[in-house]
Amino acid sequence: xxxxxxxxRLVRELSGLPGIGPKTAQRLAFYLLSASxxxxxxxxxxxxxxxxxxKYCSVCANLTDKDPCRLCDDVNRTPDVICVVxxxxxxxxxxxxxxxxxxxxxxxxxxxxxxxxxxxxLSIRQLLKRLEGDKVKEVILATNSNVEGDAxxxxxxxxxxxxxxxxxxxxxxxxxxxxxEYADQITLAKAMEGRREMQ
Amino acid sequence: xxxxxxxxYNFRNYAHxxxxxxxxxxxxxxxxxxxxxxxxxxxxxxxxxxxxxxxRFTETINRQSENTKISYLxxxxxxxxxxxxxxNSNGKKLIMVDGQKxxxxxxxxxxxxxxxxxxxxxxxxxxPARRRKYIDFELGLLDFSYRYYYQQYQKALYERxxxxxxxxxxxxxxxxxxxWNHQLIDTGSRLIYKRLQLLKKLVPLVKDLFxxxxxxxxxxxxxxxxxxxxxxxxxxxxxxxxxxxxIAAIKAEECxxxxxxxxxxxxxxxxxxxxxxxxxxxSRGQQRTIVLALKLALIELWKKETxxxxxxxxxxxxxxxxxxxxxxxxxKIQGQVQTFITTSSEREIKQFSDNLNxxxxxxxxxxxxxx
Ligand SMILES: Nc1ncnc2c1ncn2[C@@H]1O[C@H](COP(=O)(O)OP(=O)(O)OP(=O)(O)O)[C@@H](O)[C@H]1O
Ligand SMILES: [Mg+2]
Ligand SMILES: [Zn+2]
Numbered sequence: 001x002x003x004x005x006x007x008x009r010l011v012r013e014l015s016g017l018p019g020i021g022p023k024t025a026q027r028l029a030f031y032l033l034s035a036s037x038x039x040x041x042x043x044x045x046x047x048x049x050x051x052x053x054x055k056y057c058s059v060c061a062n063l064t065d066k067d068p069c070r071l072c073d074d075v076n077r078t079p080d081v082i083c084v085v086x087x088x089x090x091x092x093x094x095x096x097x098x099x100x101x102x103x104x105x106x107x108x109x110x111x112x113x114x115x116x117x118x119x120x121x122l123s124i125r126q127l128l129k130r131l132e133g134d135k136v137k138e139v140i141l142a143t144n145s146n147v148e149g150d151a152x153x154x155x156x157x158x159x160x161x162x163x164x165x166x167x168x169x170x171x172x173x174x175x176x177x178x179x180x181e182y183a184d185q186i187t188l189a190k191a192m193e194g195r196r197e198m199q
Numbered sequence: 200x201x202x203x204x205x206x207x208y209n210f211r212n213y214a215h216x217x218x219x220x221x222x223x224x225x226x227x228x229x230x231x232x233x234x235x236x237x238x239x240x241x242x243x244x245x246x247x248x249x250x251x252x253x254x255r256f257t258e259t260i261n262r263q264s265e266n267t268k269i270s271y272l273x274x275x276x277x278x279x280x281x282x283x284x285x286x287n288s289n290g291k292k293l294i295m296v297d298g299q300k301x302x303x304x305x306x307x308x309x310x311x312x313x314x315x316x317x318x319x320x321x322x323x324x325x326x327p328a329r330r331r332k333y334i335d336f337e338l339g340l341l342d343f344s345y346r347y348y349y350q351q352y353q354k355a356l357y358e359r360x361x362x363x364x365x366x367x368x369x370x371x372x373x374x375x376x377x378x379w380n381h382q383l384i385d386t387g388s389r390l391i392y393k394r395l396q397l398l399k400k401l402v403p404l405v406k407d408l409f410x411x412x413x414x415x416x417x418x419x420x421x422x423x424x425x426x427x428x429x430x431x432x433x434x435x436x437x438x439x440x441x442x443x444x445x446i447a448a449i450k451a452e453e454c455x456x457x458x459x460x461x462x463x464x465x466x467x468x469x470x471x472x473x474x475x476x477x478x479x480x481x482s483r484g485q486q487r488t489i490v491l492a493l494k495l496a497l498i499e500l501w502k503k504e505t506x507x508x509x510x511x512x513x514x515x516x517x518x519x520x521x522x523x524x525x526x527x528x529x530x531k532i533q534g535q536v537q538t539f540i541t542t543s544s545e546r547e548i549k550q551f552s553d554n555l556n557x558x559x560x561x562x563x564x565x566x567x568x569x570x
Contacts, residue, residue, distance in 0.1 A: 021289050111378070113361035118375065147354040147386070151378045158374065 007033070059130065061106045061123040063088045071095075071104060078102045080137040082130065084156065086110050086144055094142070099189030102140075105130065110148040111155060119155065127156075131163055140195055142170040157198040168195040200507050201537035202242060203272040203279065209264035210244075211237035212564035221557035222274075223534065226548065227541045229561035235541040238561065239314070239512045242539060245271035245282050246312040246510065248294050257290055276507045311340050312510040313501075315494045317519060322493060323477055323486040327467035334468065337497060338397050341504050345397075348389045355382040356459055364457040371454055380446060387462040388439035394463065395431055398423055400503075404496035405489075412488050412527060417472050419489065426465035484521075491524060495531055502535075511538040518542055529554045 007029060015025035032040045056062070057069035064070070071077065071091070081102030085091055091104050107122040130136065139160050143149035157167045171194030201222050207213045212234045227235045236252070240259065243251055250256055260267045271282040285293040294301050321329045339345035359379040362371070402421050409419040423431065427441055445461055446453070453460055470477040470489055477489060494511075501509045511532060517525060517540050529551055532538050542548055548555075560567045 023289070111358075111375070113358050113365065113375075113379070118372070147351050147358065147382050151355075151358070151382050154381060155374065155378050158378075 056123075060104050061108065061126055062091055062104060063106075076101075080135060081140065082127075082136055082138075083140040083142050084127065085142050086149065086152075090142065094188060097188035097192075099192040100140075102138075107143070107152065110143055110152040112148050122152070124156070124159075128159070131160065131165060134164075136165055138166040138168060140168050140170060140192070141198070142191075145170075153198070161198070167198045169198050170195050200273055200275045200510060202245070202510060203274050205242065205245060205269060205271045207241050208268040209261035210241050210267045210269055211259055211261060213237060213241070214261065214263075214564060216564075216566050218559075218566055220537070220539070220559075222537055223556040224529075224532070224538045224540065224554055225557045225559060226545070226555045227539060227559045227561055228545045229543065231543055233561045234564045235543070235561050236514050237564075238559075238566070239514055239539055239541060241269055242271075242510065243312050243314060243512060244269060244284055245273070248284065248292065251314045251316075256286060256292075257288055260286060260288055312512050313337070313494060313497055314512045314514065315490075315516050316514040317516055319490050319494070319516075320483075320486055323470055323481065323489050330468045331464070331466070333493070334394055334397070338401060339393075341500065342393055342397060345390075345393050348386055348393065352383075352386040352390050352463065355379065355386050356462065356464055359383050359459055360457070363453055363459065366454045367457040376450075380443070383459065383462060384439050384442045384446070388435055388442050390463045391425065391427070391429065391438050391466065392433075392435045394466075395423065395429075395433070398468075399431070401496055401500055404499050405492045408492040408495050408499075409488060412492060412524060417485070419477075419492070420471040420474070422469045422471070424467050424469050425463075426461040487519065488524070491520065491528070495528070498531070498536060508536045511536050513538065513540045515541055515543075517548055518544055525551060 010029045010032070011022070011025045014020055014028050015022045017025075020028070032043070050065075053065045054063050055065075055067060057064045057067055057072055059068045059072045062069050062071065078101055082105050083094065083100055083102055084105045084107060085094065086107050086109060088106055091106060094100055094104070105123070105127050107124070107127075109117050109122055111117060111119070111122070131139070139156070141153040141156055143152045153169055157169075160167050171191045202220055204217065204219045207216045207218065209215075218238070227238055229235055240250055240252055243249075244259075250259055253259070266285060266287045269284045271284070273280055273282065280297050281295075283293075283295040283298075322333045335345075335349055339349060359382070362375060362379055365371075366376075398421070405421060406419050409417070427438070427445055429438055429441060433441075442462070446459075449460055470481075472481055472485055472489075475481075477486060481489070498509060498511065501507075517528070520528065525548070533554065540548070
């Protein structure tokens with residue numbers, strides 16, 4: 001294979017995806033090239049289309065194809081409770097558990113000095129904006145229950161509590177150090193019920 | 200607990216071997232570089248899901264193969280259980296206990312083996328980091344949540360150090376520093392508290408064994424030396440209070456140096472024999488006796504805490520002990536602890552042949568039983 005060639009580039013791009021090692025990337029690449037041309041074209045088009053139409057919701061920062069997103073737009077949801085999560089996939093996990101009918105806010109990460117992630121790199125300012133006025137009565141912090149998630153929750157509690165809003169932390173019934181996306185639906189719903197006010 | 204059988208595929212220089220050890224003392228002999236230590240390592244993998252020899256676990260995969268597979272059958276007080284272990288060249292591990300997948304990142308739900316190699320002399324002779332390793336990775340195994348807090352503390356420490364490093368070049372964000380202080384104090388105090396609890400149980404056993412080993416001649420003292428002004432009877436709350444005040448007092452220095460200067464990562468154990476520090480002044484024989492006492496104490500504590508004995512793996516250490524210590528060791532393990540002993544100089548252990556239930560000859564990655 002000539003270095004910098006088209007095949008090699010494809011393998012390189014594929015192996016940059018989460019969960020895909022160099023061997024799998026190679027297998028995928030050769031499959032795409034040997035299978036019927038539509039398969040590759042359709043995939044490429046789907047990626048482009050999604051990429052170009054998906055953006056961040058200007059309210060909750062979740063990934064969406066329309067702004068505001070369907071969740072923010074849903075009149076059946078209680079607007080006075082906001083559940084703060086680290087990632088879009090946490091919203092999906094939470095929705096699957098049917099344990100929550102309020103609104104969400106997606107931080108897109110957690111405080112992590114080693115990666116240069118401070119408050120400005122997260123959607124915190126956007127969250128504070130939503131808390132202006134007195135529409136919101138409670139903020140539920142559902143960041144991961146590991147060191148970074150706890151630090152982020154603590155930071156948020158410190159800046160939100162002075163606004164006179166109730167701040168709760170999702171109960172640690174979750175498997176320690178785990179991510180919301182791995183928690184099963186029952187534990188998530190339980191964690192939501194057992195949330196405690198942060199001091 | 201003991202190993203009933205293990206079947207090894209493509210591990211180190213073993214292609215495929217079935218090993219049926221004795222429930223008591225197994226002597227593994229053979230010339231150098233034949234696979235004696237490799238066999239101990241394979242047994243250890245089944246108890247810990249990891250190796251005691253290297254940081255690059257994948258180098259244990261046979262050089263001709265893509266992956267290693269080892270299956271084990273163990274017996275415990277509560278019945279038998281099987282372990283299946285697989286390691287791939289990309290570093291991926293699969294561990295199954297009784298057919299159920301377990302998370303290799305977490306501690307395994309069964310007891311580990313205790314390893315004793317000549318390098319363990321460094322627990323006494325080596326750096327403070329080596330002594331912390333003894334606490335964190337040997338003693339800590341006895342407490343299921345220890346490993347968890349250990350990992351959380353390492354993470355908090357790493358993030359806080361990164362924050363402090365940035366503070367060297369610009370002003371530190373005090374809100375953020377307080378948040379990371381909290382994480383450090385919370386996990387660190389738990390770790391110190393757990394260490395003190397474990398040491399409270401271990402130290403009397405070590406001192407007693409040391410007295411027995413030296414015929415009552417010398418007294419051993421073990422002190423937990425902390426970077427915080429703690430006393431041994433403090434509760435978690437008291438430790439975290441102290442931690443809070445002590446790092447508040449050195450804020451300027453930590454920011455200037457970009458480093459966390461206090462906490463369990465700075466603490467260590469100090470051994471004294473008759474009031475002099477064994478690390479510097481102890482003879483080699485004395486140092487070796489301390490390590491033997493530490494290992495035997497761990498076995499006793501294990502039995503007390505879990506109501507079962509761990510497996511003991513002795514790699515090339517028996518021949519380093521004199522006849523008196525060898526027979527002391529055999530007396531302690533006899534009939535109770537399944538033990539695997541490697542040696543390339545069988546002669547030096549022969550005088551204890553009464554104690555050997557099974558002798559295995561290893562040559563070129565092949566196991567052979569000896570009559
Ligand atoms: N991944 C591997 N694949 C194949 N062979 C390996 C692998 N790793 C180590 N070996 C071989 O295993 C041998 C060493 O085995 P081991 O460490 O068990 O020796 P030993 O019998 O304990 O010897 P000693 O008496 O010197 O301690 C060496 O020949 C080494 O090349
Ligand atoms: Mg060896
Ligand atoms: Zn939205």
